[in-house]
Amino acid sequence: MAIRKLQEVGGGSTGVTLPKDDLQLEDLLDEDGSLAGEHHAHVSYEGEGTWTLKLLDM
Numbered sequence: 001m002a003i004r005k006l007q008e009v010g011g012g013s014t015g016v017t018l019p020k021d022d023l024q025l026e027d028l029l030d031e032d033g034s035l036a037g038e039h040h041a042h043v044s045y046e047g048e049g050t051w052t053l054k055l056l057d058m
Helices: 019-027
Strands: 007-010 013-016 040-047 050-056
Touching: none
Parallel strands: none
Antiparallel strands: 007 013, 040 050
16 A cells, blocks of 8 residues: 655645556556556545545546
8 A cells, every 4th residue: 555645736736646556557657657648537535535536538
């Protein structure tokens, strides 16, 4: 389990980073370790400090 710090990203939003190892498992990184292409995710607040993130096919 990776512990990540919440960060201000501007525009009234807060963000959290995703571990590159996990992104690599989803084949989202190129050979240089950079994000390959454009990707979208749906984030849902489930309550009691729990959110879910689902990668979308667009």
